[in-house]
Amino acid sequence: MLEIQNLHVRVTNKEIIKGIDLTINSGELHAIMGRNGSGKSTLAHVIAGKEGYEIEGDILYKGESILGMSPDERAIAGIFMSFQYPVVIPGVNNTYFLKAALNAKRKAYGDDELDAMDFLTLIREKIKLVGMDESYLNRAVNDGFSGGEKKLNEILQLLTLEPQFAILDETDSGLDIDALKVIATGVNQFRNEDRSILAITHYQRLLDYMKPDVVHAMIDGQIVKTGDIDLAKELEAKGYSWLVK
Amino acid sequence: MMDHFKTELDSLLSRWSDESDALVQMRNHAFDRFAELGFPTKKWEDWQFTDFSLFKKVPFRMTEARDLVTIGGLENKLLKDCYSIIIINGHYQPDLTQLPEGVQVRTLLDVFLKNELPQLSNGNPFVDLNTSFMNSGLAMDIDDNVQLDQPIHYLFITTGIDDSIMNHPRLIINVGKNSSAIVIEHYLSENTHLYWNNCVSISNQKPNSKLDHIRIQEDTGYHTDNMICILQRDAQLRSTLFNHQTQLYRGDIHVEFHGENGHANLNGLSLLHDSNHMDTRVIIDHEFPHCNSDQFFKYILNDTSSGVFNGRIIVREDSQKTDSNQSNKNLLLSENATMHSNPQLEIYADDVRCTHGSTTGQLSEDVLYYLRTRGIEQRAAQKLIVKGFAREVFSNVKHEPTADYLNEQLNEWLAHG
Numbered sequence: 001m002l003e004i005q006n007l008h009v010r011v012t013n014k015e016i017i018k019g020i021d022l023t024i025n026s027g028e029l030h031a032i033m034g035r036n037g038s039g040k041s042t043l044a045h046v047i048a049g050k051e052g053y054e055i056e057g058d059i060l061y062k063g064e065s066i067l068g069m070s071p072d073e074r075a076i077a078g079i080f081m082s083f084q085y086p087v088v089i090p091g092v093n094n095t096y097f098l099k100a101a102l103n104a105k106r107k108a109y110g111d112d113e114l115d116a117m118d119f120l121t122l123i124r125e126k127i128k129l130v131g132m133d134e135s136y137l138n139r140a141v142n143d144g145f146s147g148g149e150k151k152l153n154e155i156l157q158l159l160t161l162e163p164q165f166a167i168l169d170e171t172d173s174g175l176d177i178d179a180l181k182v183i184a185t186g187v188n189q190f191r192n193e194d195r196s197i198l199a200i201t202h203y204q205r206l207l208d209y210m211k212p213d214v215v216h217a218m219i220d221g222q223i224v225k226t227g228d229i230d231l232a233k234e235l236e237a238k239g240y241s242w243l244v245k
Numbered sequence: 246m247m248d249h250f251k252t253e254l255d256s257l258l259s260r261w262s263d264e265s266d267a268l269v270q271m272r273n274h275a276f277d278r279f280a281e282l283g284f285p286t287k288k289w290e291d292w293q294f295t296d297f298s299l300f301k302k303v304p305f306r307m308t309e310a311r312d313l314v315t316i317g318g319l320e321n322k323l324l325k326d327c328y329s330i331i332i333i334n335g336h337y338q339p340d341l342t343q344l345p346e347g348v349q350v351r352t353l354l355d356v357f358l359k360n361e362l363p364q365l366s367n368g369n370p371f372v373d374l375n376t377s378f379m380n381s382g383l384a385m386d387i388d389d390n391v392q393l394d395q396p397i398h399y400l401f402i403t404t405g406i407d408d409s410i411m412n413h414p415r416l417i418i419n420v421g422k423n424s425s426a427i428v429i430e431h432y433l434s435e436n437t438h439l440y441w442n443n444c445v446s447i448s449n450q451k452p453n454s455k456l457d458h459i460r461i462q463e464d465t466g467y468h469t470d471n472m473i474c475i476l477q478r479d480a481q482l483r484s485t486l487f488n489h490q491t492q493l494y495r496g497d498i499h500v501e502f503h504g505e506n507g508h509a510n511l512n513g514l515s516l517l518h519d520s521n522h523m524d525t526r527v528i529i530d531h532e533f534p535h536c537n538s539d540q541f542f543k544y545i546l547n548d549t550s551s552g553v554f555n556g557r558i559i560v561r562e563d564s565q566k567t568d569s570n571q572s573n574k575n576l577l578l579s580e581n582a583t584m585h586s587n588p589q590l591e592i593y594a595d596d597v598r599c600t601h602g603s604t605t606g607q608l609s610e611d612v613l614y615y616l617r618t619r620g621i622e623q624r625a626a627q628k629l630i631v632k633g634f635a636r637e638v639f640s641n642v643k644h645e646p647t648a649d650y651l652n653e654q655l656n657e658w659l660a661h662g
Contacts, residue, residue: 048618075620087615091633100629101619108620140633157619 001026001165001196002047007057009039009046009221016042018221019057024165024214027193031207032200033235034218040200041084043218044169047198048081049074061165075101076108080163082154084170089141094153097141098123098160105161126159130186148179155186166190168199172206184209204236217243246301247280253307254377260309268357275366275376282370294553294585295495295524300467305411305441307378308335314405322433325646327398334403335381335412347391347424353382353415365445369497371469375445378413385428389421389451396427396459396644403442403464404435416446418456420480425455427644434465439492441467448473450480452504458484459647463654467493476536478504482511485642486525487651489516489658494523502536502564513542514638516658517550517582524553527571531564531597540571543638545631546582557589558601564594571601576608576634578627628659 002024009017016039024030034040046053049071058065066074089097102122103113114122127134130152142150151171158166168187172180187210191197199212207215207229215232217225217240224243225231254276258269284300285292312334316322319341323329330350331341342350365372385397401414418428430446442464450456454477462468468491474482488494500509515523529538544552554573575584588601608630616626635655642648 050614070623071614071617072620072622072626075618081618083615083618087609087612089612089615089630089633091635091637092629097616097619097629100621100625101616104620104622104625161619 001028001062002198003060005058005060007043007046007055007059009042009056010054011042011052016221017046020221020223022216022223024196024198026196028213029191029197029199029210030214030216031212031232032198032216032218032223033202033204033232035202035240038218039221040218041169044081044167044198044200047167048079072104075161075163076105078164079167080158080161080165081167082151082158082169082171084173086142086150086154088143090143092141094139094141095120095123095137098157101157102160123160126156129159129189130156131182132156147174148176151175151179151183152186155183158190159186162190164195166195166197168197170200170202172201172203177205180206181209204232207232219243247283249304250279250374251276257307257378257380264354265357268354272377272379275373278366279370279373279377282368282373284370291526291555294551295493295522297495299493300441303409303439303441305409307380308406308410308412310336312336312406312410316402316404322400322402324396324398324429324431324650326644327396327429327646330383330385330397330399332381332383332399332401332414334406334410335414337381337383344397345393345395347388348393348397349386351384351386353379353384353417356382356384356417365473367499369471371443371495371497372445372471375413375415375443375471378411378443379415380413382415382417384417384419386419387421387424387426389424391421391424391426393424393426396429396457396647398429398431401430401432401442402434403432403440403466406436406440407438409439409441411441411443413443414445416444418446418448418458420448420450420454420456422451423453424451427457427459429459429461429647431461432464432468434463434490436465439466440464441469444468444470446470446472447475448482449475450477450482452477453479455481456483457643458482459642460484460486461651462486462488462494462496463490465490465492467491469495470497472496472498474498474500474509476500476502476504476507476509479506480504481507482509483641484509484511485638486511486513487638487654488514488523489654490521491523492521494521496525498525498527500527500529500538502531502533505533505535507533507536509536509538510641511538511540511542512638512641514635515542515544515552516635516655517544517552518547518658518661519550520548521550522552523550526555526557528557528559529569531558531560531567531569534563534565534567536564537568538570540573541638542573543634544575544584545578545635546575546584547578549579549581551583551585553585554603555587555589556601557591558599560590560592560594560597560599562593565596567594567597567599569597569599573603574634575605576631577605578608578631631659
């Protein structure tokens with residue numbers, strides 16, 4: 001599904017990612033764990049298509065390079081990122097936003113755009129899955145939402161847009177255990193053998209609720225160790241220092 | 246230049262030779278004040294960012310009876326589910342007026358004869374000019390204890406004239422005790438030739454009245470206006486100002502509380518493109534205790550347009566428990582657009598709560614990126630953000646056909662940009 005080949009990323013002449021190779025197959029959930037500043041979020045944004053990076057190496061999605069594609073083209077192709085800090089969009093109604101996003105995708109694939117009524121039926125189904133109150137649909141995107149509500153809203157978008165490759169950037173940060181369970185339930189609903197996930201996190205606890213197939217430890221722009229869920233537990237218990245050469 | 250206006254005034258006085266001596270005297274006195282003040286210059290504080298010399302460059306003439314034209318498809322220009330008052334090129338059309346019970350319209354001559362026309366002079370030359378040239382003046386009287394079921398749509402159309410005309414309309418809105426009404430003051434144009442409307446509108450709210458005043462200003466030429474809002478005890482004013490398409494706009498809004506417990510809520514949206522210039526000054530004068538005021542003004546500027554916002558809150562000594570907020574937010578869609586924003590507070594009472602804030606910025610790259618990661622392409626994402634920014638101002642417009650109309654105009658403006 002996704003293949004990262006010898007990726008180097010610089011921002012204003014500072015090298016943030018220093019040679020990463022990573023292959024994520026269909027149906028797999030990979031977790032990348034690492035401390036602040038290890039380059040995890042940069043990796044997420046580079047895959048999503050954020051501008052302002054100097055990139056060497058390549059990222060293939062379904063066998064083709066996506067580096068020349070804009071963020072919206074990547075989204076249409078099936079890549080989604082749940083933001084660590086979802087932005088507030090004043091005055092833009094959440095339903096309107098979600099409908100615009102879904103219809104942009106449907107249009108690109110030659111499907112009929114959903115009208116307001118059909119979309120409402122769909123979104124009411126989806127919002128139940130994340131346990132959000134329907135009143136959130138009529139509010140401006142993330143405006144006045146708590147940290148947890150913003151993250152839930154990201155998962156609502158994930159479930160509505162149904163991408164094939166989802167990046168979850170610190171989706172667990174700032175959540176209490178109950179909110180974490182709801183998020184994990186939402187993500188687990190999304191998982192199937194045709195979809196892949198890259199979950200970026202500081203902590204192991206999210207991984208307790210959505211079992212990763214592969215766990216990577218990232219330090220200073222490199223993946224220094226790859227393993228299974230036991231690696232996550234080890235990192236949680238011992239920290240990262242033992243991995244530094 | 247003054248000679249030109251003097252000639253125009255003399256010609257108006259000779260055409261309307263049946264006006265009373267007192268009225269003629271009022272016009273002449275106002276003209277003298279205007280002649281003394283002249284048009285504002287760069288040296289005038291609160292006026293410095295607008296080039297008023299443009300008014301001297303065009304020999305605007307007063308409209309006359311021959312300028313009354315018939316308009317095809319007038320019904321399409323009226324907002325749905327409204328009572329209507331129509332003025333065409335400065336000429337009031339009583340035959341086309343529809344009003345509910347409890348509302349009367351009088352021409353200003355009637356008002357003047359009853360000695361009800363207030364002497365207005367506040368150092369603003371456009372007010373003096375309006376007083377001296379006042380034409381197409383109307384007073385709308387809403388009786389006490391009347392709750393209007395539909396808005397009144399006052400439509401002022403400028404159309405089909407191929408030289409430069411000017412009008413100096415004065416609109417007086419008297420809202421009776423315990424009454425409530427929505428009044429839409431609407432300026433519309435089909436003219437391709439440069440013209441100028443210099444308006445004064447005065448709303449006078451009796452105790453415990455509610456006025457929802459929506460001013461849709463879509464003149465394409467020059468538009469200057471003075472809006473004077475007087476709120477007696479327990480009166481509530483909600484004002485929504487929408488400006489777009491205007492080459493040169495200057496609006497002065499003056500809110501005065503004449504009793505306790507008044508509430509004034511002002512919302513404004515100005516959309517600018519090409520080399521449009523729009524300049525708004527708001528003065529809210531708190532003279533009585535326990536009054537609240539909120540100002541929420543937004544500008545969206547494209548191309549080489551420029552905007553000015555001056556907002557002043559004055560809280561006088563005895564105005565304890567005043568609660569007053571002012572916000573001015575501006576969005577620049579072009580690197581060549583400019584905005585001057587100057588919020589001011591003058592507070593002479595100690596037990597009050599006042600806030601003010603102003604921001605001017607470009608479209609947020611973070612928000613754009615976020616929308617694009619959801620599959621919305623750059624251009625559509627920009628429109629979505631701008632629409633969201635603008636629509637906040639309309640959220641108070643509860644009359645659906647009016648809200649729909651405003652949204653249509655916004656969409657059209659966005660399509661143009």
